Amino acid sequence: MTVLVFLDPAHDDGTVADASRPQLMATDLGATRGDGIFESMLAVGGTPRKEQAHLDRLASSAAALDLTVPEAGAWSRAIRTGLREFAAAEPDRTDAVVKLIATRGVEGAGSATAWVQVSPVPASTLRQRETGLRVLFLERGYDSTVAQRAPWLLMGAKTLSYAVNMAAVRHARAHGADDVIFTSSDGKVLEGPTSTVLLAHDRDGLKTLLTPQLESGILAGTSQSALFAAAKKQGWELGYGPLEPHHLLEADAVWLISSIRLLAPVLSLDGQDLRTSTALTAELTELVDRFV
Missing domain, CATH: 3.20.10.10 (D-amino Acid Aminotransferase, subunit A, domain 2)
Structure with missing residues (x-):
């Protein structure tokens, strides 16, 4: 079970997307050039660990790439949307991997593509x-x-x-x-x-x-x-x-x-x-x- 929540200025809490369907444009610079940033954090019992530290590092990485990304509050709201959706789909799982991903966006569009991904912790980990x-x-x-x-x-x-x-x-x-x-x-x-x-x-x-x-x-x-x-x-x-x-x-x-x-x-x-x-x-x- 994987939950995707795209950060969307028109929806404060983000927009939930179907993870089984294509969601990223083929011309997105994250896909064509690896031009983007990410963070991974552990959530336990629906609560993300070290959230502020990860948001701070995301902002630092964005500054290094001269990449404009959504503000921290928008990320936090999307994280909670993703964790609620994950808990509803996987009520027996206490831990989850939360990824924050931002790319430079579709080539020529001038705006970032940003989303939160919530998924189970791999057994190998x-x-x-x-x-x-x-x-x-x-x-x-x-x-x-x-x-x-x-x-x-x-x-x-x-x-x-x-x-x-x-x-x-x-x-x-x-x-x-x-x-x-x-x-x-x-x-x-x-x-x-x-x-x-x-x-x-x-x-x-x-x-x-x-x-x-x-x-x-x-x-x-x-x-x-x-x-x-x-x-x-x-x-x-x-x-x-x-x-x-x-x-x-x-x-x-x-x-x-x-x-x-x-x-x-x-x-x-x-x-x-x-x-x-x-x-x-x-x-x-x-x-x-x-x-x-």
């Missing part, structure tokens, strides 16, 4: 939270300073141009792994195709949580940010890179975190088993459930 991930390092092909030198590459924006990211995941699966962590050409750890990298040290009762630095050209993770805020209140030390592959191999635990999959332990990197910690994973998972 739920499974990876529990079983963990086998991960490969793959080079992204840029050095860690490119985002500062070349903002037109949109390294920190969440765009629809995800062909490279999905190709990386397919490469991992073809080689017996589940996911990828990108590295820069100068040897820095970046991010996953759809996730943020976390690692932890537990030394003599001092627990430290680290993530790559944003200046390296990665997407600011809404889940990572919320988890860091919650962990700091619980006495964790926080760090922001720069990280290199050996830091992950030496850590007490490594995870990938994202808004839908949430916190997933990394079991191995390039076939090398990593240290894992049931206790640290349980502690951070509890914080994720409460605050993320």
Whole structure:
């Protein structure tokens, strides 16, 4: 069951569309050029998680692309319309994936196409939270300073141009792994195709949580940010890179975190088993459930 709600100035709460029928013009620049942006968030019990953080990042991505999109209130109303429709169709499901999508619109029209999509959480996503991930390092092909030198590459924006990211995941699966962590050409750890990298040290009762630095050209993770805020209140030390592959191999635990999959332990990197910690994973998972 998938629900589509198109943002429409003539209808404050959006217009529900039939997801089984074609809805997008073939000349839409989102389809022909990948010229657009998106956000994905988890909804639990009909309530979207971290909605404002996702709306803020959507606005930031739109600014990076010089793309005019509907205002935050219109998105919020369409989200609630979609969640009501989804709950009516799937009353036994408590969780849902909510995607916000905006393209530059039909070529020549001069206005964005924007919609909300609500669908079930994939079973594979739920499974990876529990079983963990086998991960490969793959080079992204840029050095860690490119985002500062070349903002037109949109390294920190969440765009629809995800062909490279999905190709990386397919490469991992073809080689017996589940996911990828990108590295820069100068040897820095970046991010996953759809996730943020976390690692932890537990030394003599001092627990430290680290993530790559944003200046390296990665997407600011809404889940990572919320988890860091919650962990700091619980006495964790926080760090922001720069990280290199050996830091992950030496850590007490490594995870990938994202808004839908949430916190997933990394079991191995390039076939090398990593240290894992049931206790640290349980502690951070509890914080994720409460605050993320």
